[in-house]
Amino acid sequence: MTHDHDLVLRPTEAQTAAALAPPPGRTGGDLVVETLRSLGATTVFGLPGQHALAVFDAVGRSDLRLVALRTENNAGFAADAYGRLTGGAVPLLLSTGPGALMALPALAEAAAASAPVLAISSQVPSAGLGGGRRGHLHELRDQSASFRDVVKSVHTARTPSQIPSVIAEAWESALSAPHGPVWIEIPEDVLRAETVIPQVTGVDATPHELVPRPELTALAAHWLSQAARPVIIAGGGVVRADAAGKLRQLAERLDAPVVTTFGGKGAFPWTHPLSLQSWLEDRHMTDFLEDADVLLVVGSGLGELSSNYHTFFPTGRVVQIEADLGKLESNHPALGIHADARLALQALLETVPEREDPSAAARVRLVLDEIAHRLADQDVALEQELLAAIRSALPPRSPSFWDMTILSYWAWSAFDAKHPNTMHSAQGAGGLGYAFPAALGACVAEPGTPVLAVSGDGGAMYSIAELATAKQHELDVTWLIVDDGGYGILREYGCATGTDLTGPDFVALAASFGVPAVTTSAATLREDLATALASPGPSVLVLPTTLKMFAPTHL
Numbered sequence: 001m002t003h004d005h006d007l008v009l010r011p012t013e014a015q016t017a018a019a020l021a022p023p024p025g026r027t028g029g030d031l032v033v034e035t036l037r038s039l040g041a042t043t044v045f046g047l048p049g050q051h052a053l054a055v056f057d058a059v060g061r062s063d064l065r066l067v068a069l070r071t072e073n074n075a076g077f078a079a080d081a082y083g084r085l086t087g088g089a090v091p092l093l094l095s096t097g098p099g100a101l102m103a104l105p106a107l108a109e110a111a112a113a114s115a116p117v118l119a120i121s122s123q124v125p126s127a128g129l130g131g132g133r134r135g136h137l138h139e140l141r142d143q144s145a146s147f148r149d150v151v152k153s154v155h156t157a158r159t160p161s162q163i164p165s166v167i168a169e170a171w172e173s174a175l176s177a178p179h180g181p182v183w184i185e186i187p188e189d190v191l192r193a194e195t196v197i198p199q200v201t202g203v204d205a206t207p208h209e210l211v212p213r214p215e216l217t218a219l220a221a222h223w224l225s226q227a228a229r230p231v232i233i234a235g236g237g238v239v240r241a242d243a244a245g246k247l248r249q250l251a252e253r254l255d256a257p258v259v260t261t262f263g264g265k266g267a268f269p270w271t272h273p274l275s276l277q278s279w280l281e282d283r284h285m286t287d288f289l290e291d292a293d294v295l296l297v298v299g300s301g302l303g304e305l306s307s308n309y310h311t312f313f314p315t316g317r318v319v320q321i322e323a324d325l326g327k328l329e330s331n332h333p334a335l336g337i338h339a340d341a342r343l344a345l346q347a348l349l350e351t352v353p354e355r356e357d358p359s360a361a362a363r364v365r366l367v368l369d370e371i372a373h374r375l376a377d378q379d380v381a382l383e384q385e386l387l388a389a390i391r392s393a394l395p396p397r398s399p400s401f402w403d404m405t406i407l408s409y410w411a412w413s414a415f416d417a418k419h420p421n422t423m424h425s426a427q428g429a430g431g432l433g434y435a436f437p438a439a440l441g442a443c444v445a446e447p448g449t450p451v452l453a454v455s456g457d458g459g460a461m462y463s464i465a466e467l468a469t470a471k472q473h474e475l476d477v478t479w480l481i482v483d484d485g486g487y488g489i490l491r492e493y494g495c496a497t498g499t500d501l502t503g504p505d506f507v508a509l510a511a512s513f514g515v516p517a518v519t520t521s522a523a524t525l526r527e528d529l530a531t532a533l534a535s536p537g538p539s540v541l542v543l544p545t546t547l548k549m550f551a552p553t554h555l
Contacts, residue, residue, distance in 0.1 A: 065444075236299055282374070
């Protein structure tokens with residue numbers, strides 16, 4: 001008797017080998033690209049360079065979208081913003097030596113803001129590694145050493161077979177809480193070498209969850225339930241963990257006022273009766289926080305800006321939920337809970353009973369009124385009017401990116417972000433030139449959504465080349481340049497040396513790139529900005545004015 005399966009023709013060994021053989025001409029660069037695609041990447045940022053050409057050639061053979069900016073640092077800022085908005089790891093492709101080093105400031109910002117950037121750099125040929133001075137172009141004694149103290153982890157692939165595993169390991173590191181940039185380097189000869197390794201499929205890189213210890217959340221819940229004046233400080237960790245909803249539930253259950261740090265903007269509704277907004281650089285707010293008998297700090301290390309320049313000293317109990325172990329209790333003794341903000345807030349919601357405090361909303365209004373009265377005596381109506389005009393013109397869910405400039409310093413405290421993950425700045429590492437290239441990354445992450453960048457004239461000069469990128473990709477970005485002829489914020493600090501700058505005609509300069517540009521004023525900003533944001537493609541608004549900061553309270 002003959003069965004059907006007896007008639008199946010078995011493939012010969014030669015046929016099996018032919019089926020598994022990789023397509024001709026594949027290289028280590030293809031392994032990089034195939035691994036990225038297998039992990040879910042759709043977009044890469046970067047600049048081609050001699051040692052990295054095998055990777056860029058492979059990108060050209062793939063369906064990955066390459067967004068090539070004009071400098072490596074700006075490409076890093078764009079990747080940072082893409083990662084902040086999508087929550088996914090984003091590849092940044094770099095070449096050896098100066099190309100790699102040019103990305104250091106951007107990776108420092110990504111580290112400070114916990115942005116999951118996957119920096120993949122070429123290296124000199126393998127024979128040049130290990131400190132031998134063979135004189136290769138772009139040679140450094142130890143390239144990875146320049147990045148080790150900046151990024152979350154460093155990874156090296158020394159053979160083609162190591163590439164998929166190394167990239168997967170780095171991907172997992174970047175996306176495990178706390179998120180952060182990682183560094184991968186691969187020698188040029190490894191990237192160029194033809195490979196017999198089959199096409200990369202099914203790579204797994206599952207981030208580790210950072211779960212709170214139950215005995216700690218139980219004690220925190222007990223303290224909060226017994227508190228007379230609980231207050232919550234919500235940091236960027238709440239935004240990154242997508243935990244704004246849980247934060248609001250907990251605050252309302254406890255009747256606890258909430259202040260957001262500058263990195264946590266949008267984590268709590270600005271006009272909520274319990275919202276202290278973001279006025280952390282004000283002594284009235286500092287006093288209010290110091291008066292809390294239980295202070296719940298979620299997703300913040302209470303660093304310099306979040307502590308009114310280290311003049312904040314809690315007098316009650318502190319509970320700190322923080323995914324970054326290095327930030328846990330780094331500034332103040334606390335019940336430290338090393339955990340992802342979302343998981344820790346969920347644990348508290350499961351154990352904290354409802355608490356009523358009829359006076360909480362009134363105390364919030366009182367401290368905000370005190371801050372308003374302080375500002376009313378300082379002749380800063382222009383600055384407040386400009387922020388109001390921007391807020392009115394900017395669609396509620398449009399992302400905004402702010403450089404290190406006076407108007408941005410105002411925005412940290414006084415701008416209503418409306419929604420989580422919509423307001424970003426370079427306040428982590430504090431480098432100039434962040435806003436515009438980051439806004440370009442946001443345009444790529446959220447196509448069809450108008451994006452705003454705000455810079456001073458000094459910071460704008462760091463990024464002016466990216467007008468070409470904006471035009472090349474027709475990205476929906478509006479760039480507001482506040483032109484005061486110098487480094488205005490440094491003048492505010494009392495420095496008169498090197499702070500006056502000769503600048504270009506920004507309107508004419510933008511036009512030379514084919515980007516529409518107009519000069520605006522305080523009176524016309526709202527209308528001009530609304531028009532620019534509603535128009536497809538890039539645009540520039542130049543606001544010639546000199547602004548001033550509100551008086552500090554920490555000195």
